Amino acid sequence: xxxxxxxxxxxxxxxxxxxxxxxxxxxxxxxxxxxxxxxxxxxxxxxxxxxxxxxxxxxxxxxxxxxxxxxxxxxxxxxxxxxxxxxxxxxxxxxxxxxxxxxxxxxxxxxxxxxxxxxxxxxxxxxxxxxxxxxxxxxxxxxxxxxxxxxxxxxxxxxxxxxxxxxxxxxxxxxxxxxxxxxxxxxxxxxxxxxxxxxxxxxxxxxxxxxxxxxxxxxxxxxxxxxxxxxxxxxxxxxxxxxxxxxxxxxxxxxxxxxxxxxxxxxxxxxxxxxxxxxxxxxxxxxxxxxxxxxxxxxxxxxxxxxxxxxxxxxxxxxxxxxxxxxxxxxxxxxxxxxxxxxxxxxxxxxxxxxxxxxxxxxxxxx
Numbered sequence: 001x002x003x004x005x006x007x008x009x010x011x012x013x014x015x016x017x018x019x020x021x022x023x024x025x026x027x028x029x030x031x032x033x034x035x036x037x038x039x040x041x042x043x044x045x046x047x048x049x050x051x052x053x054x055x056x057x058x059x060x061x062x063x064x065x066x067x068x069x070x071x072x073x074x075x076x077x078x079x080x081x082x083x084x085x086x087x088x089x090x091x092x093x094x095x096x097x098x099x100x101x102x103x104x105x106x107x108x109x110x111x112x113x114x115x116x117x118x119x120x121x122x123x124x125x126x127x128x129x130x131x132x133x134x135x136x137x138x139x140x141x142x143x144x145x146x147x148x149x150x151x152x153x154x155x156x157x158x159x160x161x162x163x164x165x166x167x168x169x170x171x172x173x174x175x176x177x178x179x180x181x182x183x184x185x186x187x188x189x190x191x192x193x194x195x196x197x198x199x200x201x202x203x204x205x206x207x208x209x210x211x212x213x214x215x216x217x218x219x220x221x222x223x224x225x226x227x228x229x230x231x232x233x234x235x236x237x238x239x240x241x242x243x244x245x246x247x248x249x250x251x252x253x254x255x256x257x258x259x260x261x262x263x264x265x266x267x268x269x270x271x272x273x274x275x276x277x278x279x280x281x282x283x284x285x286x287x288x289x290x291x292x293x294x295x296x297x298x299x300x301x302x303x304x305x306x307x308x309x310x311x312x313x314x315x316x317x318x319x320x321x322x323x324x325x326x327x328x329x330x331x332x333x334x335x336x337x338x339x340x341x342x343x344x345x346x347x348x349x350x351x352x353x354x355x356x357x358x359x360x361x362x363x364x365x366x367x
Contacts, residue, residue, distance in 0.1 A: 020359075027357035034349060042345040043338065050334040054141035057212040058330040059219040062320035063203040063227075065100055100201045107194035107205070107226060113185050114174045116192070119221045124213035124325070132218065133172065136184050141210055192222055202320065212326045220323035230315055238313045242306040249299040256292040263289045 106112055117133035130139075172181060193206045205222050209215040263285040270278050354360040 024354065024359050027359050028350060028353055030357065031353045034353065035346070038345055038349045039342060042342055046338045046341040047334075049143075050332060050337055052143040052145070053332050053334075054143075054210050055329040056208055056210050056331055057215045057326040058206060058208045059212075059215045059323055059326055060207075060321060061205045061219045061223045061323050063205070063223065064318045064320055065201060065203065066316040066318060100196050100203065101198065103196055103203055103226065103230075104194045106229065107192060107222070108189065110177075110185055111174050112225070112229070113188045113192070114172055114177075115225060116188070116218070116221065117172055119218065121214045121217050123211045132214075133184065135214065136187065137180070192218070194222075194226070203317075208330065216323045216325040223319075223323070227315075227317055234315055235310050235313045238306065238310040242303075242310050245299065245303045245306045249296075249303045252292070252296040252299040256289070256296040259285070259289040259292040 117131060119132045120129050121132050121135055122129045123139070177185065191208050193208075195204045195206070196202070197204075203226075205219060205226070207215050207219040207222060209218065263282075266282060266285055270282065351360060
C-alpha cells in the first residue's frame with residue numbers, strides 16, 4: 001500500500017508541473033485585441049523618442065610610439081609591475097614616470113580636457129568658426145524632453161532669490177571651474193577616449209561628436225596635443241640643460257671677444273716693445289685670451305651635445321590611422337532599439353494577459 005502511494009505521488013507532481021500550452025495560447029488569443037492597441041502605440045512612441053535623439057559620429061586615430069631600447073625596457077618593466085613582478089634595479093632606475101599605459105589617464109585629466117576648449121572648429125554645413133568650448137555650450141542638439149526639463153528647471157531657479165553669479169563662463173580656470181564648465185569637462189569623458197594596447201602599446205584615440213567634421217578635427221587635435229605634451233615632458237630636462245648651456249656659451253663668447261679685443265688693441269699700440277714689462281703684459285693678455293678661447297670652445301661643444309640630447313630625447317610616433325571625416329553615423333541604431341522596445345512591450349503585455357487569465361503562476365511554476 002505504501003509503495004502504491006509513493007508511486008502515485010510522483011505522477012501527481014508531474015501532472016501539477018505540466019504546463020498547459022493550449023490554455024496559455026487560448027488566453028493570449030482571447031485578448032489579442034490588446035496587442036492591436038499596445039503595439040502600435042508603443043511603436044509610435046518609440047519612433048518619436050528615437051527620432052528625437054540626435055545622430056552622432058565617431059572618428060578614431062591610432063599611433064604607435066617608437067621607443068628606444070631603454071624606453072622599451074621601461075615599458076616592459078611597467079607592464080611587469082602590473083602583474084606584481086619586479087625587474088632589475090638597473091632597468092627600473094632608467095624607467096620613465098610617463099609610460100604609454102598612463103596616456104589614458106593623461107587624456108582624462110582636467111588640465112588636458114581644458115586645453116581642448118580653445119581649439120577652433122566649425123560644422124560641416126557652416127563656415128562660422130568658433131571655439132570647441134563655445135560649440136559644446138551653445139551648439140549641442142538635445143532631445144525635446146531634455147530641453148523641456150531644462151526650461152522647467154530654469155523657470156524654478158528664476159523664482160528663487162539667488163545671488164547674481166559674477167563668474168564669466170568664457171574665462172576658464174582649471175583650478176576653479178564653474179558648474180557649467182565642470183559639466184562640459186565630464187561630458188568629454190564620453191566624447192574623448194584614449195586607449196592603449198598593453199601588448200603592442202598602440203594608442204587609439206576615439207572622439208565622438210554630433211558633427212562629422214568637428215569629430216575628425218578634434219580627433220586630429222587630441223592626437224597633436226597628446227604628442228606635444230609627451231614631447232614636452234620627455235625633453236623638459238634636456239631643454240633646461242640646453243638653455244643653461246646656451247647661456248654659458250654666450251657668456252664665454254662675450255669674455256673671449258673682450259679678451260681678444262684687449263690683446264689686439266695692446267699689440268697694435270706696442271708694436272716695438274722696448275721694455276720687458278710691456279712684453280710680459282702682452283704675453284699675459286695672450287694667455288688670458290687663450291684661456292677664454294678654450295672655455296668658449298668647450299662651451300660650444302657642450303652646446304652642440306645639448307642640442308643633440310634634445311633631439312635624442314624627442315619621442316617619435318608613427319601614425320597608423322589618420323583622422324578622416326566619418327561618412328556613416330555611429331548611432332543611434334534606431335531600428336534595432338525600436339524592435340527591442342516592441343519585443344519588451346509584447347512580453348509585458350503577454351505577462352499581463354496571463355496574469356489576468358490565471359495562467360502566469362502555472363507558467364512560472366508557482367502554486
